[in-house]
Amino acid sequence: MKKKKITIALDGYSSTGKSTMAKWLARRVGYAYVDTGAMYRAVTLFCMENGLIDGDKVDEEALRGRLGDIRITFCPNDEGRSETYLNGRNVETEIRGMEVSGKVSIIAAIGFVRADMVRQQQAMGRNKGIVMDGRDIGTVVFPDAEMKVFVTASAQVRAQRRYDELRAKGDTSTTLEQVLENVTERDRLDTTRQESPLRQAPDAVVLDNSQMTIDEQNEWLLKLFEERTTTKPKK
Ligand code: DC
Numbered sequence: 001m002k003k004k005k006i007t008i009a010l011d012g013y014s015s016t017g018k019s020t021m022a023k024w025l026a027r028r029v030g031y032a033y034v035d036t037g038a039m040y041r042a043v044t045l046f047c048m049e050n051g052l053i054d055g056d057k058v059d060e061e062a063l064r065g066r067l068g069d070i071r072i073t074f075c076p077n078d079e080g081r082s083e084t085y086l087n088g089r090n091v092e093t094e095i096r097g098m099e100v101s102g103k104v105s106i107i108a109a110i111g112f113v114r115a116d117m118v119r120q121q122q123a124m125g126r127n128k129g130i131v132m133d134g135r136d137i138g139t140v141v142f143p144d145a146e147m148k149v150f151v152t153a154s155a156q157v158r159a160q161r162r163y164d165e166l167r168a169k170g171d172t173s174t175t176l177e178q179v180l181e182n183v184t185e186r187d188r189l190d191t192t193r194q195e196s197p198l199r200q201a202p203d204a205v206v207l208d209n210s211q212m213t214i215d216e217q218n219e220w221l222l223k224l225f226e227e228r229t230t231t232k233p234k235k
Contacts, residue, residue, distance in 0.1 A: 009137035012151030015158035022133040036134035038084040040108040041095035105189035138201035147228040148204035
């Protein structure tokens, strides 16, 4: 039996652990990994640092003119984990903070920003052998992906996970209620926005991991991967 190289699209709600599982799978099967949420987060940080966003208002004309100045790259750290760089600066920690999290949905709703990100993502996946996670990977970026997973979990479970993560990183001021509010609000914005709202692709397989351990989840993913990459010999 022959193995073929495929494209893997992992979409779903925020804080479902998509990135963790996408990273694990990519490593396990020797594929490249791209965190597309990190790209929207990096653009958001750029806007914040360059006075292009004031409260909820974005200076879209100015941003359009400066899109070409935003260079997002990924580079592995000492432990081999991919980290996000904005114009050569490591912004991995900054883009995960509450400030960026609170604004990123606004930036991700802008059509020309999405078009530019999608173009870059399609270029990164041109040769297959890639795991990409986001919201529109199976629907817009790679509608022909051979493996599509739609990840979901209850808002409460997701908020708790995100809260534990922030605590582990030393954030002791954010409350669980604030995180839950942020998760719920992002769900609303992600699913109701006009530009590429979060939708399950008709051919995506749903993974609800509310009650799953990481090991169970990984096993589930690997099984699906095996199914999708094995070409059965013709009789
Ligand atoms: O996955 P994440 O929480 O890091 O994503 C951050 C934000 O970016 C989230 O509000 C949804 C948006 N996003 C998107 O619109 N399209 C993607 N492909 C990835 C993320």
